[in-house]
Amino acid sequence: MLGQMQDKPLLISSLLEHAERFHPNVEIVTRTAEGPIHRCNWRELGQRSRRLALALQKKGVRQGSMVATLATNTYRHLELYFAVMGIGAVLHTINPRLSPAHLEYIVNHAEDEMLFFDLAFAPSVEKLQSRLPTVKRFYALGDQESVEAVAPAIRDFAGYETLFADTPADPSFTWPQFDERLASTLCYTSGTTGNPKGVLYSHRSTVLHNQVISLSDSLGSSADATILLVVPLFHVNAWGLPYAAAMTGAKLVLPGPHLDGESIYALLRDERVTLAAGVPTIWQMLFQYVDANGLKPREELCLKDAVVGGSAAPRMMIERFDRDFGTFLLHAWGMTEMSPLGVVCRLLPKHAGLSAEQRYDIQMKQGRAVYGVQLKIVGEEGQRLPHDGKASGRLMVSGPWIVARYFKGDGGLLDSEGFFDTGDIATIDADGYVMLVDRSKDVIKSGGEWISSIDLENAAVGCPGIAMAAVIALPHPKWQERPLLICVKKPGAEVDKATVLAYLDGKIAKWWTPDDVVFVESLPLTATGKLYKLGLRQAFKDYPLPG
Structure with missing residues (x-):
């Protein structure tokens, strides 16, 4: 019936x-290409x-x-x-x-x-x-x-x-x-x-995707929100937030082409933004502007949540937003094939009494699945792995806003249960929190064990004087692959290989320690602001590791 x-x-x-x-x-507020504000x-x-x-x-x-x-x-x-x-x-x-x-x-x-x-x-x-x-x-x-x-x-x-x-x-x-x-x-x-x-x-x-991202336990668009869309409208429909603003009555703030730290800070301050969304490189530029000008964002802004997507945010970014801005850094993960939202890292009631450091541990995770998204991790033979926070495998997703086939492409994207392979390696814990270990093509296989390039990069950017870091695998005659750490220094910073390795000591497993550290003027980024690992692997393919 x-x-x-x-x-x-x-x-x-x-x-x-x-x-x-x-x-x-x-209101819908735009900083136009010419500079003036349009309302x-x-x-x-x-x-x-x-x-x-x-x-x-x-x-x-x-x-x-x-x-x-x-x-x-x-x-x-x-x-x-x-x-x-x-x-x-x-x-x-x-x-x-x-x-x-x-x-x-x-x-x-x-x-x-x-x-x-x-x-x-x-x-x-x-x-x-x-x-x-x-x-x-x-x-x-x-x-x-x-x-x-x-x-x-x-x-x-x-x-x-x-x-x-x-x-x-x-x-x-x-x-x-x-x-x-x-x-x-x-x-x-x-x-x-x-x-x-x-x-x-x-x-x-x-x-359907829009209705779910607007929930308070998701991205939380609402009538009392002012949303700054730093994430571009050309990047997976700005993560669906324009639709969410229309549905909930949120004020929208659009930066036009002005994505520098000064312009973003001015919009955050002048438009009283409560929710902002962007990739980590945007927030790094914001921090640099705040530091260069001695600003006090906690006193001048009312930013409640900063959503990070596109790539994982380092721990220092989570700590910095909390300490200096009074802002909760909200990890969200998904991909173009997922419309894009799959998981959001909101805290649970049982986390209310945690210390700041314990809370940061949870915020480092990508989050729990939103309604409509089903997750599983599988091993090399396609078998389901336990959600115990330890077993890591290929992350598979299904749901009503997840791709079934590519445009003008053949089918065959989904497994026998209707799940799409994201290309990520992840763990899922008993509470449902997903933690990305790496992209399957970026994970480092050393001596039969995995080293997470993401974790190494996040640890390295916590080192004073390091602005950006990338880790790639290089072939090794004994261990199969070993990590090479590639860093960009902050302007005027005095930092060398020994300083970085000393900083990492005790923060990562000993056998994760990079075999070498090199410094470059800049790191290549993809069109969506992610580290372009393929370009780095090509540039360093003949680099000789010490010993």
């Missing part, structure tokens, strides 16, 4: 409709999104059309989010940090019909346009005066605001209704091994 309840499709347009109706005056609210954004939807339809965008963006976090980009998806087209957000070859590949692979881009990316678009045969129109995101001043030499080009100038508001417009399983957005992986792979989300998967 079936239930007898109404069957309404879960569509992304319903989130915007809710925002307009129930919190129309809540609008959910009512105004909804009105412009409707006009934009009409304009897109007049230009031939239909259900299933691919519309690409090459843009930072601004209100215009957010308008495209709701307008494109609202009419049943697919928004393809492109990471501008990808190489030109990868940019060309994913636009052509997706068969994008339109490309909207920030003016800062006009030179890249100019160089690529002749190799993008499916793109019929290019639109520059900016006010008309700025667009005309640049006037890039791009075929079939126009300014974004001309779409509004040519399209009057239509009070009778309503968002179309369609199957909730239709595609909504397309995101590509960063392509660190081979070409990027496309992950095609649906309206249903996105709305």
Whole structure:
């Protein structure tokens, strides 16, 4: 017997409709590319999104059309989010940090019909346009005066605001209704091994994911929250937080292209931000700005939670946020293939009496699964391993917002139980907390035992004078592999190999001690801000370990 309840499709347009109706005056703040602050609210954004939807339809965008963006976090980009998806087209957000070859590949692979881009990316678009045969129109995101001043030499080009100038508001417009399983957005992986792979989300998967990330035991979006989106809108839909803000009535703060420590600190302070989300490199730049200027963030800010994703945060970052900012550093883990959220590291009631050091031990973990996500770890033969916090194996996931197959790719991604292999090595303890040991391709196999490059890196950046650290495996004739520690010094720091090894002594297992420590000016990062280990392995493949 079936239930007898109404069957309404879960569509992304319903989130915007809710925002307009129930919190129309809540602000959306953008630091524009030119510098000045732009302010609008959910009512105004909804009105412009409707006009934009009409304009897109007049230009031939239909259900299933691919519309690409090459843009930072601004209100215009957010308008495209709701307008494109609202009419049943697919928004393809492109990471501008990808190489030109990868940019060309994913636009052509997706068969994008339109490309909207920030003016800062006009030179890249100019160089690529002749190799993008499916793109019929290019639109520059900016006010008309700025667009005309640049006037890039791009075929079939126009300014974004001309779409509004040519399209009057239509009070009778309503968002179309369609199957909730239709595609909504397309995101590509960063392509660190081979070409990027496309992950095609649906309206249903996105709305379900959004409802879960808004829970208080998850990322905790709410009507009394002010959310700073440092994580880009092109990075897995900014982890779903734009949708969560629309649903809950949170104020949104968008930094545009200004991600330096000074700009981020000013937004945190001036907009009274309570929740901020970004990768660890962003928070490192924030710390550097605070230190260089002798600021007192605990007195000047009201930041309650700082969400870290993309890569694990070192312990010193957790301690620093707690001590100097009065902020809880919230580990969250997932991946493009997971929409992206899988686990969040909130504390349990039984942890209330813990000391700060004991609490930090738990915060170092990636967290517990949110509702809807199932986890397991498996051994080399595919057998399930116990959740005892000791056994480590490949982390497998399943759930209603987790990939089943790649865009235009073959199936076969899932095991016999319907689980997707994340490529991570992890442990899961009795309380359900996941602790990543390493990426399967980055873990170091030494003498038949695993060494976690993540743990070694996190320990190394705690050493005074070390700004960043990376660990890679190098071949060894006796032990199979041994760790090489590659460090970047803080400006003006006096630190050498002996200093680092002395600092690590007693903080890691003796046999984990790196065979050598080298210093470089900078470490390569992927397009999503993670350490680019493949590049490091190539650069140091012939490096001779001592002895």
